[in-house]
Amino acid sequence: MNKTKQNKIIDKCFGFLGIAATLFGLIMLLVFIIDVLSDGLGRINWSFFTSFPSRKPEQAGILSAWVGSVWTMFITAMIALPLGIGAGIHLEEYARKSRLTNFIEINIANLAGVPSVIYGLLGLGLFVRYLQLDRSVLAGGFTLALLILPVIILSTREALRAVPFSMREASYAVGATKWQTVRYQVLPAAFGNILTGIILAMSRAVGETAPLITIGALTYIAFLPQSPIYFSSGFPYLHFSLKGLFDPFTVLPIQIFNWVSRPQKGFFTNAAAGIIVLLGLTLIMNTLAIILRHHHQKKIRW
Amino acid sequence: MVNPTFRITGLDAFYGNKHVLKNINIDILPNAVTALIGPSGCGKSTFIRSLNRINDLILTFRREGKVCYHNQDIYAKDVDVVELRRRVGMVFQKPNPFPKSIYDNIAYCLKVHGIKDKDKIDATVESSLKKAALWDEVKNSLRQNALTLSGGQQQRLCIARTLAVEPEVILFDEPCSSLDPISTAKIEELIHQLKQSYTLIIVTHNMQQAARVSDFAGFFLLGELIEFDKTDKIFTAPKDKRTEDYITGRFG
Ligand SMILES: Nc1ncnc2c1ncn2[C@@H]1O[C@H](COP(=O)(O)OP(=O)(O)OP(=O)(O)O)[C@@H](O)[C@H]1O
Ligand SMILES: [Mg+2]
Numbered sequence: 382m383n384k385t386k387q388n389k390i391i392d393k394c395f396g397f398l399g400i401a402a403t404l405f406g407l408i409m410l411l412v413f414i415i416d417v418l419s420d421g422l423g424r425i426n427w428s429f430f431t432s433f434p435s436r437k438p439e440q441a442g443i444l445s446a447w448v449g450s451v452w453t454m455f456i457t458a459m460i461a462l463p464l465g466i467g468a469g470i471h472l473e474e475y476a477r478k479s480r481l482t483n484f485i486e487i488n489i490a491n492l493a494g495v496p497s498v499i500y501g502l503l504g505l506g507l508f509v510r511y512l513q514l515d516r517s518v519l520a521g522g523f524t525l526a527l528l529i530l531p532v533i534i535l536s537t538r539e540a541l542r543a544v545p546f547s548m549r550e551a552s553y554a555v556g557a558t559k560w561q562t563v564r565y566q567v568l569p570a571a572f573g574n575i576l577t578g579i580i581l582a583m584s585r586a587v588g589e590t591a592p593l594i595t596i597g598a599l600t601y602i603a604f605l606p607q608s609p610i611y612f613s614s615g616f617p618y619l620h621f622s623l624k625g626l627f628d629p630f631t632v633l634p635i636q637i638f639n640w641v642s643r644p645q646k647g648f649f650t651n652a653a654a655g656i657i658v659l660l661g662l663t664l665i666m667n668t669l670a671i672i673l674r675h676h677h678q679k680k681i682r683w
Numbered sequence: 684m685v686n687p688t689f690r691i692t693g694l695d696a697f698y699g700n701k702h703v704l705k706n707i708n709i710d711i712l713p714n715a716v717t718a719l720i721g722p723s724g725c726g727k728s729t730f731i732r733s734l735n736r737i738n739d740l741i742l743t744f745r746r747e748g749k750v751c752y753h754n755q756d757i758y759a760k761d762v763d764v765v766e767l768r769r770r771v772g773m774v775f776q777k778p779n780p781f782p783k784s785i786y787d788n789i790a791y792c793l794k795v796h797g798i799k800d801k802d803k804i805d806a807t808v809e810s811s812l813k814k815a816a817l818w819d820e821v822k823n824s825l826r827q828n829a830l831t832l833s834g835g836q837q838q839r840l841c842i843a844r845t846l847a848v849e850p851e852v853i854l855f856d857e858p859c860s861s862l863d864p865i866s867t868a869k870i871e872e873l874i875h876q877l878k879q880s881y882t883l884i885i886v887t888h889n890m891q892q893a894a895r896v897s898d899f900a901g902f903f904l905l906g907e908l909i910e911f912d913k914t915d916k917i918f919t920a921p922k923d924k925r926t927e928d929y930i931t932g933r934f935g
Contacts, residue, residue, distance in 0.1 A: 478742060545779075546740075547775065547777060547779040548779060548781060548782075549740065550737055550740060550775065550779065551775070551779040551780070551781060551841070551844075552781070552791075552795075553737060553740065553768060554735065554737055554768055554772065554773040554775070554845070555768070555769070555772070555791075555792040555795065555844060555845065555847075555848050556765055556766070556768045556769030556770075556792075556795060556796060556848060557765070557791075557792075557795040558765050558795070561795045565791060565794075565795075566781060566791075570782060
């Protein structure tokens with residue numbers, strides 16, 4: 382009798398500790414968000430998005446930062462998605478289990494845990510110096526692509542692995558080839574989870590600062606990379622250009638980092654506003670990922 | 684003597700180090716139903732799954748000995764496994780429809796073989812669903828997701844899917860284990876009809892079913908083929924004591 386009572390008390394204690402641990406994280410986050418909101422919300426207006434950084438805090442904006450972020454994200458996605466998904470499909474569906482594939486698998490898992498500064502150093506050596514891309518948006522996009530590549534490979538594989546074996550059997554049994562099975566059965570079934578992984582990886586990339594600072598992304602930029610599509614008054618009116626890829630750039634987190642390190646109070650407010658924009662962006666991406674996952678789970682039950 | 688569809692000689696099968704089929708020798712005759720019976724875990728599924736090489740997908744699976752299909756060793760190097768599986772269809776123990784519409788489940792099987800003609804696909808969807816005794820229940824909901832069907836309906840869809848490919852052989856792995864008596868009767872009737880043009884192998888735990896539908900029957904026990912003969916012989920005058928014990932229900 383005494384024993385059960387004691388167990389009940391222990392049970393209660395653990396329950397309480399668990400709640401406390403959960404609340405701790407939530408409360409810290411809440412405090413942080415409220416703090417940032419109260420500091421920066423008032424600063425967010427249209428001109429904040431359409432102005433270049435400036436020496437005067439009231440006139441400074443995040444135009445070059447968010448445009449740079451969009452550029453790098455686009456390049457990152459163009460590189461990391463096909464490579465990552467392709468590698469994931471190969472490793473999960475095609476590669477025979479061997480010592481080599483084992484070795485590769487372990488290393489990909491390790492790569493996903495390498496600190497992002499190291500990727501910055503790799504980018505600096507490989508893209509900026511060796512390939513002479515300089516501190517361009519292209520070098521930045523490539524570096525972030527390398528950074529999230531292992532994450533995308535891993536999440537793609539996980540998504541493929543979640544597709545039941547019986548479905549592959551069913552497809553092979555009616556005489557489908559491996560490619561048909563992967564293309565028409567496995568990939569569609571895994572699509573939602575793959576997409577979720579991609580969005581989470583991208584939302585990580587959008588907030589990365591260290592590797593881009595390492596490759597030398599500028600902290601003060603008052604122009605935009607040349608737009609890939611632009612108009613002119615003379616023939617042929619519409620132009621395409623990839624020159625912008627080689628222009629220097631900055632991104633949101635670097636702009637924030639730059640403002641935080643300034644002494645004036647006004648820049649502090651700007652930093653808070655920038656953080657709100659960045660937070661909002663990652664929040665939207667994560668919500669999208671959750672909605673997709675949920676939607677996918679509802680659509681496919683096995 | 685007709686040429687056997689399958690001639691299996693000295694077949695041994697392993698999962699890793701586990702020896703699950705031991706020296707199986709058997710001839711499967713065309714236009715006949717061969718039933719395989721035996722207690723759970725004796726290797727019946729493993730046996731029929733090695734006839735269309737679907738077990739190749741299991742990484743630990745390994746086999747020795749010969750499986751000849753129309754005198755061609757299906758485990759030989761130059762064999763086109765995709766073509767083999769098209770000609771040797773299979774209905775699995777657990778229903779495994781694709782998470783697509785009923786229509787697309789069947790249409791997919793035709794598309795993988797390059798059939799794109801919409802009218803032909805429509806006609807095959809209807810005819811194979813009719814053969815599998817499912818048409819009346821689903822004809823108004825062909826666009827419905829197949830996973831919303833009941834277990835028995837799913838299994839009949841899987842049978843329809845197999846028929847749509849028009850194989851020469853159909854391997855049934857306990858096709859009726861999740862069916863009610865009415866659909867079971869329909870499937871048995873179907874098997875009876877299919878016999879005219881197909882070679883059928885059916886694994887079943889139901890002795891009456893084996894006796895009703897099959898022409899030949901084989902009794903497996905712990906990975907060995909104990910006895911193989913005409914069905915009426917197996918059920919009326921088995922040679923082996925263990926076969927007799929099993930079919931009369933005196934066995935574990
Ligand atoms: N993928 C696998 N890996 C390892 N062992 C397996 C695998 N599949 C089957 N086995 C083993 O092989 C033996 C034969 O299995 P099999 O599925 O062929 O039996 P079965 O006669 O079809 O049984 P049931 O009537 O229950 O379906 C069993 O001992 C089983 O545990
Ligand atoms: Mg079985």
